[in-house]
Amino acid sequence: MTLRKIAQIGAPVLRTKAAPVDPADLASTRMQALIDDLVETMRDANGAGLAAPQIFEPLRIVAVEVHDNPRYPYKPSIPLTILVNPTIEPVGDETFENYEGCLSVPNLRGVVRRNARIRVRALDRHGHPIAFEAAGVTAGTFQHEVDHIDGVLFVDRVEDTRTLCTWEAFRRHHEADFRRRVESLVARYGDGAPRPLGG
Numbered sequence: 001m002t003l004r005k006i007a008q009i010g011a012p013v014l015r016t017k018a019a020p021v022d023p024a025d026l027a028s029t030r031m032q033a034l035i036d037d038l039v040e041t042m043r044d045a046n047g048a049g050l051a052a053p054q055i056f057e058p059l060r061i062v063a064v065e066v067h068d069n070p071r072y073p074y075k076p077s078i079p080l081t082i083l084v085n086p087t088i089e090p091v092g093d094e095t096f097e098n099y100e101g102c103l104s105v106p107n108l109r110g111v112v113r114r115n116a117r118i119r120v121r122a123l124d125r126h127g128h129p130i131a132f133e134a135a136g137v138t139a140g141t142f143q144h145e146v147d148h149i150d151g152v153l154f155v156d157r158v159e160d161t162r163t164l165c166t167w168e169a170f171r172r173h174h175e176a177d178f179r180r181r182v183e184s185l186v187a188r189y190g191d192g193a194p195r196p197l198g199g
Ligand code: NI
Pocket: 101, 102, 103, 104, 144, 148
């Protein structure tokens, strides 16, 4: 496995619509190595997720994983999930305000409106179809990562630019309030962890 360089805002690869993966290519050594690199790079950087374009691979692949994340201590856990060619549809029309950051946008956070409940469909790393629902902050994490493969960064979705802040300012002035909001989301939706859909 290789730790890859993470593309930073301004890199054209972050602004291109990534290409779908041909499921027949997934078994290839190159594609499996790319997915291993994506996971390794995400873990090394303490990311909650990472999309292939962020490691300069313009393909529709994202990785998500949260366990006691030091960057996002309030985030509920998410087991390692690899999504190939994912699609997201909202369930219901409820939204919430999520304070987001991104490994491709150094030292900046901001408030983004996300769908509170979503249905995700994708292939796993072996090409098998997967489908699940997620809610709350966890749903926000999946929406953030899938945005990346469409060339969208969270800053594009910040409605009130006065919410933009550094990580230090977030800790000092906004984290306590945001934690309370996350707790109320967890009270409402449970941990929002991916729940497989039947059928
Ligand atoms: Ni990001």
